[in-house]
Amino acid sequence: MIDFNKPTLIGNELHYIAEAFDNSHVSGDGPFSKKCQTLLENELGVPKVLLTSSCSHALEMAALLLKIGPGDEVIFPSFTFVTTVNAFVLRGAKPVFVDIRPDTVNLNEALLEEKITSRTRAIVPVHYAGVGCEMDTIQEIANHHNLPIVEDNAHGLFGKYKGKNLGTFGVLATQSFHETKNISCGEGGALLINQTEFSDRAEIIREKGTNRSRFFRGMVDKYTWVDIGSSYILSDILAAVLYAQLEQKDLIQNKRKAIWTRYFTSLQNWADNQGIQLPYVPSHCEQTYHMFYIVLPSLKIRQTLIKYLREKGVISVFHYQPLHLSDMGKQFGGKLGDLPVTERMGDCLLRLPFYNALSETDQDQVIDILTGFKR
16 A cells, blocks of 8 residues: 555654653753754744644644633634644634635635624634745734734745745744654644744743743742643654754755655646646745645545545545534534535545655556546
């Protein structure tokens, strides 16, 4: 079988894990955590980066930092992973869903302003597949209504919109280092803090609501419980793996660019003939080559294709199911027909095998099998 995803060692991961044990510091905020945070701050031009145990936890920290509470509304695309929304619902917020664009599969900025009410407290765009949302328009609307932006940049590390790094537009942004991401430590994330007034409280929230970080810097003579928080810190063992991958970021991105480009050029004629949509990347966006997806004409055809590929030894998967139509989404008023583009993508989008070590031979096999499918 050709897997959909396969975690890959790319450099010094095992060596650095051993070094973390030699350092006698494998819990959070060790030497490798600090190296990762500094590297990301320098590469992205972000004032403060804090590693977290997942992107979900980084999002939860963002909701806490913005003091989201019961009765507040937060705007999201419905076509996203559940924890994008859960992080804010956990604080008592009501999710307000916006439809997505049919080309980039990102939040449709033209539909954003009509969703804003007096109860809106934040906007959370998701850079789907590492292609930037239309941040100029989103920022203009957010600024007009004095609303903070939190970027869910789980797919978009080192991607750019009009030359500016994704994750640097909002007051806060989140990253994922899950095993399906370009750069991975198995499970992990990061909170990007673009407005420094959040930095001190973010450290406290991440340290279980204590001022432990200030204690270790010699700023207080003991640490104590000073705020709400939780255990959001990444183990230094995982940070060691992450640092090894970050060191090889250019190699990883070049590998993924080659895989993405090979899919795109090889499938264009077949897709045109079959009425199948390939990914669209605007010229002003520098994507991250996070995934390769196709959009089939119908749910029936997509499910038939998944079965066809599996029978021939290729694992493909659909992606997000519309959150507004989930059991929880319906509790917040979601109904079939509310967000037609989101509903179509939930039915019709299919992701192909894509990982750092995918060989040309295996990819050619996927392409040959796929182009043999006629609907």
